[in-house]
Amino acid sequence: MALEIRDIHKRFGPVRASDGVTFTVEEGSLHGILGENGAGKSTLMKILSGFYEADSGEVVLDGEVLHLRSPADAIDAGIGMLHQDPLVFLPFTVLDNFALGSPGSMRLDRKAAEAELMRVSGELGFEFDPERLVRDLTVGERQQLSITRLLWLGARVLIFDEPTTGISASQRIQLFDTLRTLAAGGMIVLFVSHKLEEVEALCDSVTVIRRGKVVYEAEMPVASETLVEKMFGNVFVEEERTTVPLGDAMLRVEAATLSEGTTRIEGLDLGIARSEVVGLAGLEGSGQRTLLRACAGLIQPESGSLSVDGIELTRASYREHLAAGVHYLPAGRLEEGLVQGISIAEHLVLASDDTAFFVDWKAADARAGEEIDEYSIKGLPSSAAEELSGGNQQRLLLAMIPDEVKLLLLEHPTRGLDVESAAFVWTRLLERRNHGTATVFASADLDELLNYSDRIIVFFAGSVFAIRTAAEIDGEELGYLIGGKVRA
Numbered sequence: 262m263a264l265e266i267r268d269i270h271k272r273f274g275p276v277r278a279s280d281g282v283t284f285t286v287e288e289g290s291l292h293g294i295l296g297e298n299g300a301g302k303s304t305l306m307k308i309l310s311g312f313y314e315a316d317s318g319e320v321v322l323d324g325e326v327l328h329l330r331s332p333a334d335a336i337d338a339g340i341g342m343l344h345q346d347p348l349v350f351l352p353f354t355v356l357d358n359f360a361l362g363s364p365g366s367m368r369l370d371r372k373a374a375e376a377e378l379m380r381v382s383g384e385l386g387f388e389f390d391p392e393r394l395v396r397d398l399t400v401g402e403r404q405q406l407s408i409t410r411l412l413w414l415g416a417r418v419l420i421f422d423e424p425t426t427g428i429s430a431s432q433r434i435q436l437f438d439t440l441r442t443l444a445a446g447g448m449i450v451l452f453v454s455h456k457l458e459e460v461e462a463l464c465d466s467v468t469v470i471r472r473g474k475v476v477y478e479a480e481m482p483v484a485s486e487t488l489v490e491k492m493f494g495n496v497f498v499e500e501e502r503t504t505v506p507l508g509d510a511m512l513r514v515e516a517a518t519l520s521e522g523t524t525r526i527e528g529l530d531l532g533i534a535r536s537e538v539v540g541l542a543g544l545e546g547s548g549q550r551t552l553l554r555a556c557a558g559l560i561q562p563e564s565g566s567l568s569v570d571g572i573e574l575t576r577a578s579y580r581e582h583l584a585a586g587v588h589y590l591p592a593g594r595l596e597e598g599l600v601q602g603i604s605i606a607e608h609l610v611l612a613s614d615d616t617a618f619f620v621d622w623k624a625a626d627a628r629a630g631e632e633i634d635e636y637s638i639k640g641l642p643s644s645a646a647e648e649l650s651g652g653n654q655q656r657l658l659l660a661m662i663p664d665e666v667k668l669l670l671l672e673h674p675t676r677g678l679d680v681e682s683a684a685f686v687w688t689r690l691l692e693r694r695n696h697g698t699a700t701v702f703a704s705a706d707l708d709e710l711l712n713y714s715d716r717i718i719v720f721f722a723g724s725v726f727a728i729r730t731a732a733e734i735d736g737e738e739l740g741y742l743i744g745g746k747v748r749a
Contacts, residue, residue, distance in 0.1 A: 262288040262323045264418055264449050269318035271304055273648055274641070278304035279315070280473035286451065286466070291444045293464035293481075294453045297492050297679040298652025299639040301473040302453050306420050309451075310342035311335035322418065333362075341411035342420040345677060347403040349395045356391035359410050382409045385439055399545070401432030408439065418449040423677050425459060430740065437463055455679035457485050493681050504715070508535030511699035512556065512668055517565030521551045525723050529565070533668075533699050538691075540714035540731070541703040542743055547720035549703035550592075553670045556701065557589035558582035570667050586667030592676060594654040599646040605629050605657060606642040612661035632660040637685065652682035659689050666693060671702040675709060687713055707736045721745040 264286045271279040278301045286292045296302045307313040309320060311332040320327045327338045335341070349358050360374045375391050382389055387405045395403060404424060411419060421440070425433050440463065444450050454460055460467060461482060469477035469491040477491040512533040519526040526548045533539050541549040554560050556567065558579040566575045572585045591597035599608060606629035610620055629642035636656040640649050649657065655678060662669070669690065675683035691713075694700055704710050710717050714731040719742040727742045741748040 262417065262447070262449070263321075265319075265321040266305070266309070267319040267321060269305065269308060269320070270316045271308060271313060272316060274644075276640070276644075276648075277473045279308065279318075282318070282470065282473070282475055284468050284475055284478055286449050288447050288449055289444055290466055291440060291450045291452060291464045293460035293467040294451055294470065295455075295457070295460060295467060295488060295492055296470040298455070298682045299650040300470045300492075302470055303422065303650065304473075305470070306342060306422055306451070306453055309335070309340055309418075310420055311340070312342075336362075336411070336414050336416060339415055339417035340420070341414065341416035341418070342422065343404060343407050343411070343424060345423040347400070347407045349403050349406065351394070351396035353395055354391065355389045355393050355395060355398070355406060358395050358406060359391075359413070361410075363414065377413055378409065381413050385409065385412075385442070386435075399432070401436070404432075404436065405439075416448075418451070419443060420451045420453065422453045423455070424452070425454070425456065455677070457488055457680070460488075461485065489680070492679070505536050505695055507537050507715070508697060511535045511537070511570055512701070513566075513568045514552075514556070515566045517555070517567060518563040519548075519551050519555045519560065520563055521554060521560050524548055524551045526551055526720075527724070529725065531718075531725075533701060535697045535699055536694050538694055538700045538702070538713055538715050540710040540717045541701065541720065542707075542710050542717055542739060543720035543726075544743060545705075548723050548725075549720050550672060552720075553589065553672055553701065553703060556582075556668065557587060557670050559589070586665060587670065588662050588666045588668070589670040590658050590662075590672065590674060592672040594651065594658060595647060598658050599654060601647045602645060604643050604645055605633065605638065605640055605649075608646065608657060608661060612663075614663070636660045636689075651677045652679065655682070655686060659686065662693075666698050669693060669698050669700045671700070673704055674702055675704070675706065683709075707739050710739065711736060719743060 266282055266284055269279045269282040282305055294302050304313060308315045308329065311329040311334045314330055320329060322338060322340065329335050329338065356371065356375055356378060359378045360369055378389065378391060385408065387409060389406065398406065424436060440450050440452065452460065452464055464481055466480050467483065468475055469488065471492060510532050514529055514531040517529045519529065524546055541552065543549050555562060558574065558577055558581060561576055566573070568574055569585050569587055574582055574585060595601055606625045609629050609632060610625050626642045633640065633642065636659055638653050638656045640653055646654060646657065675686050678686065690700055711731055717729050717731050717734065717739065718725055719727040722745065726745060738748045
């Protein structure tokens with residue numbers, strides 16, 4: 262069995278997302294797909310999995326030309342895709358999600374479906390309670406459920422799009438073991454990632470895509486410098502960490518009780534200085550998101566007080582927080598930060614403080630063009646938000662931040678971004694720090710927390726477990742603290 266991608270072309274208006282992509286992957290391969298944000302990786306994977314239809318070209322599996330017009334066509338042909346955010350129905354049970362889309366009669370034989378769930382998951386070493394609600398599973402467990410379902414449906418080719426985003430270190434190890442097992446069993450596994458170290462550790466071959474074209478193919482191992490040069494066209498060098506003098510208190514949280522969903526934080530006292538960068542670490546649901554949303558005015562403290570630059574905001578609305586100089590960038594770029602169906606120019610109009618009754622669209626398009634150049638967004642003023650890659654969506658969100666911000670709150674600011682895009686984001690954020698903006702960000706990336714924070718606040722089970730100066734802590738100790746332990 263071999264998967265052949267032959268001269269695939271796909272355009273979105275004037276943008277050539279896939280421009281003659283051609284390569285072959287043999288059975289039993291763990292094949293890495295590398296490229297910067299906007300290079301065309303996701304578009305190609307969506308073509309292979311039936312979400313998009315190619316303008317021209319062929320996908321051939323085991324000598325058969327496939328006609329992929331929907332995800333159902335793809336899975337029928339033996340190609341399944343695990344998305345960065347697993348496609349599951351949160352209110353449904355594990356068993357219901359497993360059985361969705363399965364062939365057979367209208368009535369589900371739950372006993373037979375449960376037997377198949379336990380058989381396939383058991384072969385992979387996964388453990389599920391069939392009646393557990395999927396909303397109660399971790400991201401890693403949802404991935405395992407999706408893998409189990411795709412294999413049951415007959416997938417011979419599995420596509421993994423940034424699969425390590427949002428999962429724990431132990432779940433990543435288990436995922437990698439699973440992928441190795443699948444490849445050893447003769448399957449084709451395509452591993453799409455921005456993380457060079459993961460591709461180097463896992464994959465036995467690699468294809469690099471840049472600007473919609475295949476620019477490099479090789480058997481692993483390959484030097485990191487070579488992969489970076491092929492991805493970006495030059496060898497990218499990260500800037501050394503710099504510090505600036507901290508000012509007086511910008512954010513004060515005193516004796517606060519914060520509650521959202523199942524997360525509750527009691528008696529929180531916190532002070533953050535002007536120009537300080539504070540990283541929030543912890544397992545998902547430990548309290549980081551709750552703190553960020555409380556500081557943004559999206560939830561109000563049950564007790565205690567919260568102020569920014571001396572302005573009392575304890576019971577203030579989100580709009581009042583904005584007026585006080587607070588700005589929040591959520592992790593869900595399309596779900597919470599942007600609006601699907603409207604253009605870059607329209608987003609910038611919505612984010613502006615222009616109160617004119619009519620919009621000068623000629624001026625709006627001109628300004629959008631300037632911001633596109635300034636933030637290196639790969640798109641046009643007329644490009645809709647959902648047409649942009651994740652990295653370009655994040656660049657648009659950065660362009661929408663007002664010039665004068667006192668407190669900047671960010672949730673996973675570089676999740677899913679390649680190394681150059683992540684560095685660009687932090688260059689922009691640190692420029693604001695240099696002008697007095699206090700920055701608080703939550704991240705699951707230990708390197709990001711250590712490289713950019715002045716202090717790191719570790720949450721565990723709804724409370725502040727530890728506060729450390731970033732310069733005095735290493736990744737191992739931070740990992741212990743996130744797990745609720747102190748290194749001996």
